[in-house]
Amino acid sequence: MNRFGRLNTLRNQIFLGFMLVMVIVLALVGAFVYEQVSVLLRNSAEKHIQQTAVQATGKLDALLKQVDTLTAQVSTNATVQRFLTQETEGKPITFGERQSLQQEVRKYEAYATGIRSLELYTTDYRRLFPLDEGSLASRVRGEWIAMADEGMGKLVWFGQDPRDQDVVVAMRRVRLVDQSFAHGGYLLVRLEKSYFELADSAGDTGQSREAMGLFDQAGHEISSDFDVTVNSKEILHREGETVTIGNEDYIAVQKQSEATGWTLVILTPVDYTTEGISVLRTAVIVSGAVGALLFLILSFILTTMIIRPILKMIKSMRGARFGTLKPISVTSKTMEINELTNTYNQMVDSLNELIEVVYQKELIQSRTELKALQAQINPHFLFNTLEAFYWALDDQGEEELAQIVVAMSGLFRYVINRKDEDEWVMIGDELDHAERYLIIMKMRMLDRLSWRIEADEASRAVPIPKLLIQPIVENAILHGVEQRLGPGTVIVRAQPSERPGHTVVSVSDDGPGMDGETLASLYASMEKGHVPSSKNSGVGLSNVEQRLRLYYDAGQAGLCIQSEAGAGTTISFEIPNVYRRNPGEEETHEDDIDRG
Template identity: 45%
Template sequence: MLTKKLNRFNTLRNQILTVFLFVMTVVLLFVGVTTFHVVSTLLKNNAEEQIEQTVTQANGRLEALYKQLDGLTNQITTNMYVQQMLLKEVNGDYLGFRERQNLQQLVNSFQTYSDGIQSFELYTSNYKRVFPLDEIDLVNRLGIHWVKQAEEAKGKMVWIGRDPKSPHFFVVLRQIRLMDRWFSPGGYLLVRINPEYFQFTDFITSKTKKQGYMLVADRDLTPIFSNFVGDSKEILHAQQRTVQQNGEEYIVVKQTSPLTGWVLMIVTPVSALTDGVAILKNTILFSGAIGFLIFFIFSLFLSTMVTQPILKLTKAMQRGKDGELRPSPPISSTVEINELNDTYNALVENINHLIQVVYEKELVRSRAELKALQAQINPHFLFNTLDALYWSLVEKEEEELAQVVLNMSELFRYTVSNSKQDEWVTLYEEIEHIRRYMEIMKLRWGDRLLWNIVIPASCFDIRIPKLLIQPLVENAVLHGIGNKTDLGIVWVTVEDCHESSDIVIKVADDGYGMDEQTKEKVNELLNNKEVSSAKGSGMALVNVNKRLQLYYGEERKLVIHSELGQGTVVLLKIPKSGEE
């Protein structure tokens, strides 16, 4: 059962369809996988480049905020009123309450120009606080370490980081240099900054269009700002470009500011970078499915178009198996299919022709056997009678008549033998049969009949169909010589064509010959392919011609030359090899 199903599937159409679909599937998979890999890599690289550009821009913005803070503190420290008040303090003139209030109002007025400033604190050169109005000194406020750094910076802003007293805020410190006293130390300005001052995640989101996180850390990798929900320390100390946290992979792009030494990082989930990859994958799958469907329909149409003519030709061949050999109608297809169809039609035509030839040959043979059977009515009685007659004539010393009776007996034996092995005889045996026939005819025609037989000894053993030549001789005697009142001669000549593989047999007479009308009639009979059973003049020629073509092929035929008053010559060529 399984074998039958497999055989039913194992058709040329299904094989072509399967091969086409297999090739298309391989091509679609290769193109799809390659496209997905290339485009996804390109999308990821473009996203990373965009993030790097964003980091650069964010770092520039961060430096701009730092410069803004530096410029603000510089304005305060170089303000003339601030310089005068601190110079007065250095000269030993202590500031009164009112002067401190005015100084605080002036400094705080700068706070309106920057949203991220929480407060300002002003200290004298000996670390005493001018405002806010309390007695805490700068060393206790920050520690001597940061004070020394501010002094070493010589008027430049120093980033301290988290406020020791209030870690929620950041602190910067700047030493004030007195311009009217050769830029000698005159005090210190401390600025408390809100963390929101450095917060610009909306900028990151608008630039990257991705779900990104930003981390800003100072030189010591102390976080200044971070909106990352995970462990920011691991991110800050990561050496690789990608990190894993909570089962999710992140890409880390960082840049160090040459101005501040701060490190700015943008952390983006890999899944956010590959949002378009999922759409790309679905698009490729959908396009591949559509392409596969279109190619399936095309392959089905093409395989059907290729195999349909072959199926028609196969059905025509299957009808031939049932005995119905008919040509296949013309097919409008490829050159190869048309050539195959034409070859099959030619083969059918040849087979039908061979069937017709074999049929006609068997018909002729059947008729010959029927005639032989009819002639074999008690043949032993006939031969015994002729034998008794022969010996009776010998006893009466009628030698001539006895020879005639003997010739008749041999002639009958030669003619009525119908065994298949006697269907072919040697040329010598056929010529001997003709001699006996002519001897009998001599009894009838007397001295009016002469004959001449010429055959090379090399042709004696060539095998020919029995009674192939004798009917021609009989026709020459009856229709050629029989109408004459004077002497008539019959010639039987066998010529060995050494330059070819044929021999030429010629039967000629010097009778009256044939007029044009008779020749046309005879030629028409010879060219008629139907098997004739008619009797009369010319039928011997027709039967011999038909047997010649049946045994040796249609290219073999009798050639007749005849002129009125000049006799008739009948030529036939047969191969030296004998049976074909």
């Protein structure tokens, strides 16, 4: 035994198994505790960040509300309303009126901070003030104008001005109060980005080193206090994720303004959210090491207690290899070891009994095989005897009797001499077997029996289970021809069915037939598996019916009996030309059917 074999003992396996389980458990518990506490610390930091975001969002909403209130006052100013009404009525205002309108609006600008300019446009996008001849269509994009129209008088925020990156643009549609709030023009407001500085609302950001950024719908930066230039695509739509800016990792928290659709992003360094985790990591490692040491000592003691009784049992069991199995005595005080010893003793008793049973079965099997060899000789003796009768009759000129002996020999050989697994034959083989049976029956019935077999070559080559046709022919003779007062005829046919790929086999007689009640009783008896009859055992037709349903589709296969009182009887069945033993596997007579 090599060194590894000597080390591969039950004690070492239990010891290593315990240690492995301990390491896995401690590792999983340590990882779980570490992860959960880390999550708690991070969640606490994120709550602080969320609170900061709520405060910043509140200030942003207040700033937006101020602008909304200012623009609402301008759009509802009596002078603005009067001049826009005049414009909508097709009466352009004069340059002097435009100057007075601008002076009126300047009064509102004086009370607001951060507003770079207010611009007023007519419904056809002409600028009324400032006093230059500008156009709203050349000032902003068409979709912005459409958004202002959809706002129906509400202030719509667009974000960064395409012409001036330091300016934010918003616009509202002016509605004429005296004209049933009809469309009167557009008021465009341009604000400095510095108006939206939010850093002061975060409280003491120096301790947490938080950074804020405000971005419009297109991702353009409106305001931020980031130390480095940040690509908005790297931080937007990454709520709760870790992003890397420069050489430092940040956790991103986002808030979106319902009024503007702008996104407020607050970035907090990961180091800030994970403060105290290093102490937790050290505590988990020390606790795991102490637990491993204690488990190592306890595992050694436990394995020693388990293995010592088993080693004693092994020494007692080794003697069983040199002779008859013998039980061993129970010496351990441990319940499990005692149970193991008792089980071993029971196994020894059972094995001794089984050895005796196997020995007796071997004797019986040998005798059975001898009888089977003797049984194989008997059919050959029968065939040889019939062959001797045939040649003796042929030498004496008894050709008719000789043919009957040949038919009988073929009948027995067909039934007895085939292998058990050779269950499938051709319809032609079955018809030949039925003809031999008819020849033998004619010897008994003489001129009272005549027959006719009709089958084309294609139908004769269709595969069929063995011994399906002969029982029906036998039934036609016993219950048809023999019941007539005069001669009778049996007709056996095999022909293509009206269904493509199927063949119909029928056996007809001109016997007395059956009435409807008798026919129904016959069907019911076949369902039960036995047909009452005084001529034979009554299982021939039932056997054929059950075999058809076993070999073929039970919903379609089966015997069809057509009979009328005084008009004879026809029994038929329909089978497919190709038999499928397994789904998707076709077996044809060329490949799998032994023709005998």
